Amino acid sequence: MLNTFSSAISPLLDQRMPGHALPAGLYTREDVFKADLDVFFRRHWIYVGLECDVPEPGDAHVIDLGSSSIILLRDDDSQIRVLHNVCRHRGARLLGSGTSIVSKLVCPYHQWTYELDGELAFAPHMGTGFDKTCKSLKPVHFRSIGGLIYVCLSDNPPKTSARSRP
Ligand code: FES
Structure with missing residues (x-):
């Protein structure tokens, strides 16, 4: 290394x-x-929080990792999600620091609106040829081990073994 x-x-x-x-x-x-x-x-698994930090659908917690910002949340199906806190329009931060309760993720800049699973639901003024299906929020690799959430910002996170988990 x-x-x-x-x-x-x-x-x-x-x-x-x-x-x-x-x-x-x-x-x-x-x-x-x-x-x-x-x-x-940016290359290794990092512990960022607990599943119980976001106990109910819509609970969201913003975590800063170096220069990156991610959102740990629980979606409408009660699944844990970890998403980059970066709007796919022009890169604005969707949520400020700390915890919040949200029904959707709405960008404060031009109001692009995302479902809690990261899917883009609404993008005003984008014209007829705009394909919103390829503009979902970028997911972050994560693992939950016994309720402990680990994330890896790399597109290719290191493999884990039984001895060196997460
Ligand atoms: S930067 Fe988010 S809607 Fe434009």
Whole structure:
């Protein structure tokens, strides 16, 4: 994994000494922070909450993961969903931070309206050729293990085994 860091970061990693503090740049540099987000937060399973955080249909909880924002919610069929908090029109955030109760997900910008399963239900002023079926909210890979919700932002999440779950 370490070879995925840029050549500018590798010297910092090489300076690590057992029993000593890490080089300051590993705490303070913007490129290290971005690499950290990319290597760990965008590629691995991360615990984000509990099923009981959204106990009823329409309960929604926004979670920030690095620069990404996702919505953990319970849909009308009482199924857990995890969706990117990004409108498919022009990328506005659908919900603000924290918890809320919603019957639909309505974008505050131009009122594109999504069902709780992420399907686009309403998109005003889009013309006759517009195909809303390909504009559903993007789902996030997730697993629920004993009520604990893990997500992976990658399109190809790492496989899990019985020993290294989620
Ligand atoms: S950005 Fe969401 S409706 Fe336009």
